[in-house]
Amino acid sequence: xxxxxxxxxxxxxxxxxxxxxxxxxxxxxxxxxxxxxxxxxxxxxxxxxxxxxxxxxxxxxx
Amino acid sequence: xxxxxxxxxxxxxxxxxxxxxxxxxxxxxxxxxxxxxxxxxxxxxxxxxxxxxxxxxxxxxxxxxxxxxxxxxxxxxxxxxxxxxxxxxxxxxxxxxxxxxxxxxxxxxxxxxxxxxxxxxxxxxxxxxxxxxxxxxxxxxxxxxxxxxxxxxxxxxxxxxxxxxxxxxxxxxxxxxxxxxxxxxxxxxxxxxxxxxxxxxxxxxxxxxxxxxxxxxxxxxxxxxxxxxxxxxxxxxxxxxxxxxxxxxx
Numbered sequence: 663x664x665x666x667x668x669x670x671x672x673x674x675x676x677x678x679x680x681x682x683x684x685x686x687x688x689x690x691x692x693x694x695x696x697x698x699x700x701x702x703x704x705x706x707x708x709x710x711x712x713x714x715x716x717x718x719x720x721x722x723x724x
Numbered sequence: 725x726x727x728x729x730x731x732x733x734x735x736x737x738x739x740x741x742x743x744x745x746x747x748x749x750x751x752x753x754x755x756x757x758x759x760x761x762x763x764x765x766x767x768x769x770x771x772x773x774x775x776x777x778x779x780x781x782x783x784x785x786x787x788x789x790x791x792x793x794x795x796x797x798x799x800x801x802x803x804x805x806x807x808x809x810x811x812x813x814x815x816x817x818x819x820x821x822x823x824x825x826x827x828x829x830x831x832x833x834x835x836x837x838x839x840x841x842x843x844x845x846x847x848x849x850x851x852x853x854x855x856x857x858x859x860x861x862x863x864x865x866x867x868x869x870x871x872x873x874x875x876x877x878x879x880x881x882x883x884x885x886x887x888x889x890x891x892x893x894x895x896x897x898x899x900x901x902x903x904x905x906x907x908x909x910x911x912x913x914x915x916x917x918x919x920x921x922x923x924x925x926x927x928x929x930x931x932x933x934x935x936x937x938x939x940x941x942x943x944x945x946x947x948x949x950x951x952x953x954x955x956x957x958x959x960x961x962x963x964x965x966x967x968x969x970x971x972x973x974x
Contacts, residue, residue, distance in 0.1 A: 666768070670778035675843050679836045680763070683785040686832045687759075687942065690825060694949040701956035706969050708960050 735812045738964040741955045744948035751945035758938030765931030773928075782840040784931055787915075788939035790833035793862055794897055796826030796943060800869070801894045804887035816883040817958060819890060820873065821950035825943055827866035834859055845910055854903035855911035858896055865893040879958070 669676040733739045766784030773780035800822040807815030837856070838848035850856060869886050876882035904913050915924050916932070924932070959965050 669781070670772060672777060672779035672781075672843060675779060675839050676767075676781050679782045679785055679839045680767075682835055682839075683789070683832060686789075686828055690828055690946050693824070694946040694953070698949050698953040698956070701953040701960075702969075705956050705960035705965050709966050709969055712961070 735814050737814060737955050737959045737962065738968075740814050740817075741952055741968075744952050744955075748945055748948040748952075751941050751948060755938055755942035755945055758934055758941060762931050762935035762938050765934060770928045770931055771925075776844060779840070779843050782836055783915075784935045786833060786836040786840055787932060788935045789829045789836060790859065791936055792939045792943055793826055793830035793833050793859070794900060795940065796822050796829060797862060797865065797890075797893070797897060799947075800826060800866075801890040804883075804890040807883060808887040808891075813883070813958060814955070816887065817954040818947070818951055819887070821947055821954050823866055823870050825946055825950065827863060827870070829939075829943070830859065830863040830866060834863065841910075850910045853910040854907040855900065855909075858900040858903050861896050862893075862900060865889070865896060869893075 667673060667677075762784065766781055770781070770784075772778050800819045803815045803822070804819035806812060807819060834856075837859075841850075842848050869890055872889055873882040873886045876885065904911050916929070956965060
């Protein structure tokens with residue numbers, strides 16, 4: 663096991679590369695789901711405003 | 725006839741939103757399994773390299789991210805072009821969704837490449853290397869696409885102008901690919917994508933192919949999620965979104 667972790671002396675390089683990859687994959691998951699949730703919430707807010715008869719405050723956001 | 729109808733449906737926001745929502749969990753599970761299998765194969769099963777020892781195992785995260793950075797760019801540019809020519813909003817939406825994912829994998833390819841370069845080349849970075857420069861330019865193209873879009877208040881204008889940038893930037897893709905042959909400097913030559921036999925043994929190659937497929941399906945998963953978000957932001961006033969929200973909230 664410890665031999666595996668040492669990676670023939672390249673441990674610092676191999677594990678940092680895999681660690682950063684894991685971080686980038688995780689950050690992508692988090693960002694994509696947060697984006698979807700945010701857009702759902704915004705659509706909900708605008709729908710409520712429209713139903714209450716008022717104009718939505720922001721017509722279109724790019 | 726069926727195919728034509730399907731193409732028409734692909735331009736319909738509620739259809740694409742539902743399709744993306746149905747595909748996403750399958751992509752998620754498949755990507756997870758492939759990435760775990762590929763990482764095990766690459767870190768444990770593959771034999772060490774005769775020259776680079778265990779250091780070469782960085783290949784299993786570096787090559788898939790570099791490959792995906794180019795694939796994401798081609799998807800972004802192609803759908804932006806389709807959106808530009810046929811004025812299809814969903815195509816622009818797909819391009820917008822691919823951009824942040826592509827940018828992050830470009831950055832990952834550069835960082836893992838630097839980490840690999842240090843023990844093998846003696847340096848993290850080399851300004852004179854054509855492969856490194858063209859990949860850095862790819863990062864700037866993704867970033868430029870997003871910054872350019874953000875500078876417009878009018879989304880339609882943003883769609884059209886950013887599509888032009890995306891399409892012009894396609895020139896960089898063959899440059900990245902052939903850079904190691906045209907200007908052989910620091911970066912090593914191609915390993916897999918060669919016309920003759922790939923210069924890598926099967927037990928090293930298999931985990932790499934599994935990782936490449938895993939990265940690609942991971943990308944497809946998050947592309948679905950991002951596209952869903954993008955559709956909602958474009959369609960928030962549409963009747964079908966209202967119905968969708970009523971269905972989910974009550």
